[in-house]
Amino acid sequence: MAMRTPIAQVVRRAAPHSSATSLWAPCASRWTRGNATVAPPVTQNSTGSKGPTAMVFMNMGGPSTTDEVHDFLSNLFSDADLIPLGRFQSLIGPLLAKRRTPKIQKQYSDIGGGSPIRKWSEYQAAEMCKILDKTSPETAPHKPYVAFRYANPLTEEMYKRLLADGFGGGKGGRAVAFTQYPQYSCSTTGSSLNELWKWRQRLEGKRATGEVNPEGSIKWSVIDRWPTHPGLVEAFAQNIEKTLQEYPPERRDNVILLYSAHSLPMSVVNRGDPYPAEVAATVHAVNQRLGMKHKYRLVWQSQVGPQPWLGAQTSDTVKNFMKKGNTDMILIPIAFTSDHIETLYELDKEVIGEDAEGHEGVKRVESLNGNPVFIEALADLAKAHMQSGIACSPQMTLRCPGCVSERCLAQKEFFAGQTQLIEPPSA
CATH class of the missing domain: 3.40.50.1400 (Rossmann fold)
Structure with missing residues (x-):
């Protein structure tokens, strides 16, 4: 299907990335390993304001307890973007999940009873937002959110939290979807963005209001890849x-x-x-x-x-x-x-x-987890992105040569089109 407007035409060229050499000096402090502290609530109540900004960390996720393993696997095997199983995926996926649940529960028991990815994602997002509040005061305060594709907190839950916190729903506000897959794949980042787009349409888009971009809806942008930062x-x-x-x-x-x-x-x-x-x-x-x-x-x-x-x-x-x-x-x-x-x-x-x-x-090697050099990198990426005034990278707007997914096309059109609605903080 031909696009009504070529995606590339609605993406402005990003400003050159600022040098961040000083951030990457060797860090003498030990990595922080404690649980993330709960961030204070931030309410969006000023339509058109350049802050607060919702910073949404997107990832595959993992079950925090062994009781969550079945639902996690069922969600995972039902996602054709990640594991294509053919026309009967909706039937095969849950069967595979049921069959594999006991084995995977045992594996999670062996690593402490659940995945630590939620703890680390919440910690990384909260620490990044603390840095952004200092380095990007024009978009502050920054509120951290986590949206997982297959485990709690699911994307639907995150979006409802955004609305409850005053983002969107007629009040406007800015949100940045920050993929925590540094390298882009349609199976990971693409799937997460498809899910975000789905719930945006259901909760405050065309299906909810009859309009594509209703007045006061959330203005979205996407950090969609960062493999060589x-x-x-x-x-x-x-x-x-x-x-x-x-x-x-x-x-x-x-x-x-x-x-x-x-x-x-x-x-x-x-x-x-x-x-x-x-x-x-x-x-x-x-x-x-x-x-x-x-x-x-x-x-x-x-x-x-x-x-x-x-x-x-x-x-x-x-x-x-x-x-x-x-x-x-x-x-x-x-x-x-x-x-x-x-x-x-x-x-x-x-x-x-x-x-x-x-x-x-x-x-x-030890994983990145609470590495302060890594968290500084996240903040640098986010600041540069918000200053650029673009909704997503030009590369994200190019579909895979063999892509036939209409959902993927619609998702890319939506996020690329958000460039027309957002403005850089310096504007």
């Missing part, structure tokens, strides 16, 4: 350097760096999804920061189902290298911004504990 690169590089110090000097230069990212079905890759290229861009940037001194490979984890997935698989790679006598390897979860089951169970217990048989030479 200098702060993200620096945070990863510092963690790698810290782990390298655990090896004796005579072994250090021969350690193999294995950058591990969540895999994709080859059907998604062959459709033209940008994720593999953007993950590779992050890997290259980190290696440049490290001086290109170490051997490395980009590998892929978390394959689900019988379809062909992007490889080589992380577990197979570790086993094959060990057979060849390469027993010093560092696993780097390059596409994740905090710990969850893929790091704490899949990498730590399965790959290191089983595939590598606990060999002392196979290690994993």
Whole structure:
């Protein structure tokens, strides 16, 4: 279907990204590991004001308790954007969830009874907003929200909280959807944005009011990818350097760096999804920061189902290298911004504990979690985005060559069109 207005025409060119070199100096303080504190309520009650601003962290999410595992898996397997299962997905998805729930519950029990991703997401969002209140006072106060695709708090819940807090519903206000997948994929960021667009339409868009952009609705913009941001690169590089110090000097230069990212079905890759290229861009940037001194490979984890997935698989790679006598390897979860089951169970217990048989030479870098360099990077990204006056990157407006999803088209048209409604703080 031809678009009424080409998406690219409604996206203004972003201003050049400001230098942020001073933010990425080595940080001497220890990472914060406590639970996130509850942010005070912020009420949007001034239509047209440039603040407050809702900062919405979007991610896949994970069950906080073992009782939430079934619903999490049911939501996950029912999402054709993430795991395409064909025309009977609505039937197959719940069956797969029921079948796998006991096994996955056991895995979550083994890592403490649930995923820590909600704790870390809430902490990161709250700490970023504290920085933004100081560095971007014209858009302050900034209120943190978390919207998960498959676990609580779901996108629907988040959107209803926005309305309850006075954003939208005739009162206007600005909200930034900040994907916590640094590298864009239609299966992750795209799926989360499709869900956000769906609930926006239901709660204050055309289905709710009869208008596409009713007066006083939330003005949305999207930080849709950031694979080579200098702060993200620096945070990863510092963690790698810290782990390298655990090896004796005579072994250090021969350690193999294995950058591990969540895999994709080859059907998604062959459709033209940008994720593999953007993950590779992050890997290259980190290696440049490290001086290109170490051997490395980009590998892929978390394959689900019988379809062909992007490889080589992380577990197979570790086993094959060990057979060849390469027993010093560092696993780097390059596409994740905090710990969850893929790091704490899949990498730590399965790959290191089983595939590598606990060999002392196979290690994993610490996840970003509360890393202050990383949180400074988030704040820098958010500030630059709000100052740019654009709703999304030009790259987001380009559909995959093989995309036939009308929902994806409508979602992209909507977010690109928001550029006409927002204005930079300096305007």
